[in-house]
Amino acid sequence: MGFDQARANRIFLPETYAEGVPYELFRELRAEAPVCWVEEPAVGDWPAGPGYWAVLRHADVKHVLRSPEDFSSHLGATQIRDPDSPADLEFARTMMLNQDPPDHSRLRRAVAAAFTPRALRELAASIEQRADELVTAVRPLGQVDFVPLAADLPVWTLARILGVPEQDQQLLVDWSNRVIGYQDPDYADSATADPALLTAPGRAALARRPTAVTTPDGRPVNPRSRAALADMFGYAHALAEQPPPGSIVARMLEAGLSTAEFETMFFLFAVAGNETLRNGLPGGLYSLLTHPDQYRLLCRRPELTASAVEELLRFWPPVLEFRRTATRDVVLAGRRIRGGDKVVVYHASANRDPSVFPDPDRLDLTRRPNDHVSFGFGPHFCVGAQLARIQFSALLRRVVAELPGLELVPGARPTRLVSNFQNGLKNLSIRWG
Template sequence: MASDAATVMDPDTYVRGVPYEALARLRTRGPVVWMDEPASDAWPAGPGFWAVLRHAEVRQVLRTPQVFSSQLGATQIRDPSTPDALRYVRRMMLNMDPPEHSRLRGLLTKAFTPRAVAAIEQRITGWARDLVARVADRDEFDFAVDVAADLPLLTLAEVFGVPAEDRWLMYDWSNRVIGYQDPDYAVSATADTTGSSAMAREALALRPTPDAHGRMPDPRTREGMPDLYAYANALGEAKRRAPGDDVMSNLMRHVDDEHGRVSLAEFENLFWLFSVAGNETLRNGIPGGMIALLTHPDVYQRLRADRSPLPGAVEEMLRWWTPVMHFRRTATEDVDLGGVRIAAGQKVVVWFSSANRDERVFADPDRFDVDRKPGEHLAFGHGPHFCLGAHLARVQMRAMFDAVLDTFEALELAGEPDRLRSTFQNGVKHLPVRAA
């Protein structure tokens, strides 16, 4: 029988579900435990890392970037394959430490304030209702694909100034980046040129194809995503010529490798981050929330009768499902954490899926309880890298479930959920449902 650590590190585990029992047993050993890093698929074995499993220690790591760096080794467990790849991904805001991180984040914050989100909230509500209405008369439908997938795409296209007809490019890019461990997603080609812009057609012509072994190039490198970067540059130039009120137009006012506040590499990587991270978390958070309601029909009926607990229910969905399961940091110095000595240069991985079920913070943590005190979960992170789009994500989730509850008296599973093979994203590829 595989050890708990080996179970947690095996991507095949997650096809059956997140190994919460294994994480709980590891958590009882201590707040910080050593985990080996075995070879997996095309990735060679790594040096191992310290897994941070309890809520308090995860918060401590995330709020002290001077000790636990996002930039030294970037934020994925697996090291980038070459020094050049590491240098490039360090220009992504996700992989920066203050003050560079603060500089870029400052250019983006006004697009995500409650006031800015309120300005598009009515449109988000309309999109959610349209998406649900589109499937209301079907005997059966795939909630993950037919409903949940499009709302974050429509919202991102609006906020960032991507032509709406090109939004499915972001879906395709997300599949390849987040789903690199899943044979369906890694080589998916969900986007096509029908009705798309000339920019999209030119970018898709650069899309890489699988090699003789069926593998795509590493999506964490510039060379692995030539279509995304070509589209980013084309869209940036279009915004420079005809700026609007969107995020991309604002960024282009600052892009200049010599005198600007944003370098070209930073701009490209910000677009990568918007297109992938901005889409993928919510794309899986919404189906995860639906699974929570489908497996707790009493809660569905309670929310249908009284919508006032819905904001708290959304917070509990995010805690109970936790779309992003972990992020990596690198110790900048020798440090004590949770009773263990961590050496400078070692990997430190905060495990949100464990921290959000820490018995020290959440009573009966495996139970889905919409009456929990909100605001304690770490689904959006903590500290300087707290998710910039958290408020926008909450608005979208509330709008979606409000529309579902208004439309369907009851829903039930029409088959088993098809889960993403991934140690990073708690993903749902397909969620077949029908009216009960």
């Protein structure tokens, strides 16, 4: 049987992931075409794209991620969808995520001090306390939607790191929903922040929220563009007028970042910094509760929490893929890739590669080693990975210890985020006792 292009195209379509990550399709493609061409048909209001090379095996994914000289984050940025205009691409390129060394290294150094072992130790105690408060507050209820509960911890943590007042934390949620959930009608236009609770800069940002921003030909603009995020960037500049000492905002100003670099760095922390864990925590708990033998194992052996976090991240990677652009003609897994072609690495596929993970579709909290790529690899390995582990461990440990007999609410089927980028749940009803 020849290569089925229509079948391969399914890994691009956002609606595919609304039904679950297509692990069986990834398995088949890894075996027959581990680097394969994927077309980009039009999706809703978004126009068709030129297509890209999907990279599906663990070794090839790591090769692409550690080789910026061949596979650039800067040339076309890191999202499958191309920016709407050369100006939007130029703005996107100022973000640390969309830089190659040495410029990437300069920006990374500007914020790295916030993630030193000492800084993380100081944060860890307050994160443990917050996790305890969250679980203690819901324990008498007997049942809760875990998604908003899980969202609180990373948003609260990022607000502290950025210096965002507690009253304005909901703005971080709304910005994330708009950017990450733009393919999902439930999230694309969500605005939940209560103006009465916000600070004056927060209310000003809410008033500046763009509506119906379109390109010259009438299409909705990319949600990551400067025009679509004018309210968030305005808030960032207001925060910068009196930045809390020691905050990421203060560090960015001290590092002398340009205006565009400051804006995109704030974007990176405000959105990517909380959205990954907002998806990873509910997805991890869902994975655990649908494997009751592993849940019971963790109840009996809480010392497995650290390895459980790694396995849950492997099993439910919060980020499905990232894009690079070939800098020159190269050969990867026998396929000739031309300079300028898009190359998209699939973390979700690499994390189930049987050449690296024995019995990869089995959840095994004792799995070691666990060389998952959920935090990326190479120069762009997630700068906040250890902070994410601290938060994941803190909440998982409290939930398992304080909510006995945990299970999914019968009949309350969780709903998945419609996205080909983030692997998320929109709700997860759990009960205990």
